[in-house]
Amino acid sequence: MKIVIITGGSRGIGASAARLCAQRGMGVILTYNSNPALAETVVDGIEADGGKAVALKLDVADTSAFPAFRNSVSAALKAHWDRETFDGLVNNAGYGLYNPIATVTEAEFDGLFAVHLKGPFFLTQTLLSIMANGAHIVNVASATARVATAGVAPYASFKGGLQVLTRYMAKEFGDRGIRANSIAPGAIRTDLGGGLNDEFEAMLAGQTALGRVGEPDDVGAAIAGLLSEDSRWVNAQSIEVAGGYII
Helix, strand or coil, X not given: CCEEEECCCCCHHHHHHHHHHHHCCCEEEEEECCCHHHHHHHHHHHHHCXXXXXXXXXXXXXXXXXXXXXXXXXXXXXXXXXXXXXXXXEECCCXXXXXXXXXXXXXXXXXXXXXXXXXXXXXXXXXXXXXXEEEEEEEECCHHHCCCCCCCHHHHHHHHHHHHHHHHHHHHHHHHCCEEEEEEECCECCCHHHCCCHHHHHHXXXXXXXXXXXXXXXXXXXXXXXXXHHHCCCCCCEEEECCCECC
């Protein structure tokens, strides 16, 4: 059985990926930051369907907590799967901020950087020692790294940086058979950045070739597919999962 870690797995794309990975027979360690009850709801749903999942607390902006998190992962692997290593890491946790460059504060900039680029970098580094050879890393980026959308410059910049980092991970970890790819969602119906109202959704749907916004399962299925052996020869790629957003 493959064991995968999904950060930000208590809601949205992360929760969808956790559920769909479990449906493919993977064991799931999902993380949450501030809502353990929501995370346990995801775990309960997976286990009700016959899967196995564990929820652990993690603030991806707090790199000082990463060694303790690695120890918690090791304990969970041993207790629930009798394993010492895991097979997949999905760097998904994040949040949105909609401010033009002229008004973004340094604190807002630093907060986004910590979660969307610094956190995935050092979390991956910290977990390498318990990541199995032949494992797979999936970094969740954003279509906004390709299309300039007013108001999301810092967020999009760090997501673009994450795509570059993905290629370097693939290069540097290749001698262990570890693959690294990024997924770039387009407009998705989640609560990121405050969610969608009817007017905003209609605008985004009109900018998408398939004529609608995406659902979390549209992206979760792509993540689960990348983590499976079906995608064993896909490496160092940024895959946009956006329904044809602004093409």
